Amino acid sequence: MLRAESLTAIRGERLVFQDVNFALREGGALILSGRNGSGKSTLLRVLAGLVRPDAGRLMWNDSDALADRTEHGSRVALLGHQDALKPGLTSTENLAFAARLSGRPIGAALADLDLSVLADLPARMLSAGQKRRLALARISLSGAPLWLLDEPTLGLDDPAVDRLGSLLARHRHGGGMIVTATHLTLPLPDAETLRLSAA
Amino acid sequence: MTGFHAILSRELRLSVRHGADTLAALLFFLLIVSLFPFAIGPAPETLGRMAPGIIWVSALLSAFLSLDRLFGADFEDGSLDQLLLSGVPGIGIAAAKTLAHWIVTGVPLLLAAVPLAVMLRMPMEAMPALLAGLLPGSALLSLFGTAGAAIVVGARRAGMLLPLLVLPLVTPVLIFGVAAADAAATGQSPRPHLLLLAALLAAALPLCPLAASVALRGASE
Numbered sequence: 273m274l275r276a277e278s279l280t281a282i283r284g285e286r287l288v289f290q291d292v293n294f295a296l297r298e299g300g301a302l303i304l305s306g307r308n309g310s311g312k313s314t315l316l317r318v319l320a321g322l323v324r325p326d327a328g329r330l331m332w333n334d335s336d337a338l339a340d341r342t343e344h345g346s347r348v349a350l351l352g353h354q355d356a357l358k359p360g361l362t363s364t365e366n367l368a369f370a371a372r373l374s375g376r377p378i379g380a381a382l383a384d385l386d387l388s389v390l391a392d393l394p395a396r397m398l399s400a401g402q403k404r405r406l407a408l409a410r411i412s413l414s415g416a417p418l419w420l421l422d423e424p425t426l427g428l429d430d431p432a433v434d435r436l437g438s439l440l441a442r443h444r445h446g447g448g449m450i451v452t453a454t455h456l457t458l459p460l461p462d463a464e465t466l467r468l469s470a471a
Numbered sequence: 472m473t474g475f476h477a478i479l480s481r482e483l484r485l486s487v488r489h490g491a492d493t494l495a496a497l498l499f500f501l502l503i504v505s506l507f508p509f510a511i512g513p514a515p516e517t518l519g520r521m522a523p524g525i526i527w528v529s530a531l532l533s534a535f536l537s538l539d540r541l542f543g544a545d546f547e548d549g550s551l552d553q554l555l556l557s558g559v560p561g562i563g564i565a566a567a568k569t570l571a572h573w574i575v576t577g578v579p580l581l582l583a584a585v586p587l588a589v590m591l592r593m594p595m596e597a598m599p600a601l602l603a604g605l606l607p608g609s610a611l612l613s614l615f616g617t618a619g620a621a622i623v624v625g626a627r628r629a630g631m632l633l634p635l636l637v638l639p640l641v642t643p644v645l646i647f648g649v650a651a652a653d654a655a656a657t658g659q660s661p662r663p664h665l666l667l668l669a670a671l672l673a674a675a676l677p678l679c680p681l682a683a684s685v686a687l688r689g690a691s692e
Contacts, residue, residue: 317552320552320556321556323691324692342560343558346556348556352552354549358548360485360488361488370553373473373558
């Protein structure tokens with residue numbers, strides 16, 4: 273269970289958001305909405321433990337999640353703006369690091385996102401949508417209970433969005449949690465929505 | 472430990488794929504050292520006396536060539552966030568990066584120093600002391616370099632900032648490294664200088680990855 277208690281973030285001299293409260297149970301999903309620059313990405317980075325909140329607390333099963341940020345990192349899989357792929361490595365090699373840490377098979381993760389035929393292709397040859405799918409394959413490979421997805425549908429075609437939907441459903445069914453920032457409708461049934469307004 | 476090995480093997484694989492970047496430091500080293508005979512003349516007595524200094528300064532500059540990409544590339548493409556969220560402690564990430572840099576840059580420079588010293592007509596009795604100094608010396612360059620690279624990551628003109636930050640820190644390494652080879656060349660014992668290098672290594676081994684891990688956390692904020 274993930275609970276945010278009046279989280280506040282200040283970047284530079286600007287108040288990005290304040291008093292963000294929510295609770296997310298096992299199997300739950302939360303959609304962050306709001307205008308550009310309303311702090312969705314910053315909130316995701318706070319939830320990942322990469323950025324320290326300037327006020328408020330983040331609780332994981334009733335203990336302070338950010339007390340040990342290394343441990344919190346292993347509970348989190350983050351899909352950021354960037355796909356974090358190395359252009360010189362093949363699809364399989366790009367996933368090797370995540371696979372080694374989680375001990376899960378790479379082939380299944382590639383198949384989930386319809387990337388099996390591209391397994392041995394260097395990432396620099398992939399299209400933007402294919403790169404996004406490869407980054408999503410890393411998320412599904414991670415085994416982390418909390419998925420933080422920043423615009424996961426960026427560049428995806430319709431069949432890929434459907435695959436993403438079944439991936440998200442499977443993760444929630446297994447007790448996983450999802451927090452995602454998006455402007456489009458995501459295949460996430462009965463997800464709560466948190467609206468961030470520019471402070 | 473799995474995480475440490477995973478990062479190390481990822482780094483080494485990337486170095487193999489980007490072979491040109493990897494070889495650049497070695498070729499740069501060979502090239503700078505080869506320039507000295509042209510600049511100061513081929514007289515064996517002058518060159519031989521200056522050889523340890525030439526090799527040390529050139530090795531130091533070459534080791535810095537690839538440092539700004541050590542974390543810079545990961546920072547730009549978002550991989551740094553993934554590393555920090557991998558569950559591997561920051562000190563483990565920094566230590567794995569340091570070891571990878573040493574294997575890819577330090578060891579080749581160490582090996583290339585032998586033919587270059589011969590080329591510069593360095594007295595043969597100084598060779599063991601030169602190599603015994605370069606062994607901890609190259610590791611120290613990787614350690615200080617990794618810490619410096621982690622501190623400047625995300626800064627504009629990081630490549631310029633890095634040598635300004637780290638070169639003063641590694642000056643003691645240079646002094647004792649050259650002194651060890653010089654002592655051996657003049658028939659004295661290089662032992663005190665090598666021991667001082669080993670002491671520096673013992674201090675830098677835990678402290679530099681620690682500094683780097685704090686800097687990396689700061690860079691990702």
